[in-house]
Amino acid sequence: DAGITQSPRHKVTETGTPVTLRCHQTENHRYMYWYRQDPGHGLRLIHYSYGVKDTDKGEVSDGYSVSRSKTEDFLLTLESATSSQTSVYFCAIVGDANSPLHFGNGTRLTVT
């Protein structure tokens, strides 16, 4: 979608390797989120950010870390990928409480 880009779109990696997913926005929104989507679980919040260098944990944060050094970029890192982290990852942004989330196109990650 315009304004929010995720990279890579697809990635296959081996168990135990580090992986970083990138979310880039051009909307200058303060709030950014990482979700994972798995069958039967919907979207679950991993981490979120409410400003540069301000982040907090979501529902399923174990095994993940995030960083936000610039307003436009929000990185999700799997320090040591496991097969349970095989999923589709979505980044989302929002400008204020009266607006819905605006999603990226997702990153399909497979950990073998």
Added chain:
Amino acid sequence: AQSVTQPDIHITVSEGASLELRCNYSYGATPYLFWYVQSPGQGLQLLLKYFSGDTLVQGIKGFEAEFKRSQSSFNLRKPSVHWSDAAEYFCAVGAETGGFKTIFGAGTRLFVKA
């Protein structure tokens, strides 16, 4: 903390029939409520949202939802389903505080039969 329950994992309706997808939420304050739709292999698209005011909200594609505070529900309805409505539907609740976190239900997959 907020939470969302969608009791139906999947629903099958005939084309032209009416549809109601159930959603119950838990949140201590006035919630921000959303319905999103996701077609296979696609991202999420907002159908409608409720923030305040009229409890019956209209959305895109002929969908509507009604907020019932006493039942903690926000059910999605459509009077006549089209085959193109087959997709997965997610109810979500947002919080005004705490980073505007939005929590999603597990989703309901809609199948439409001819």
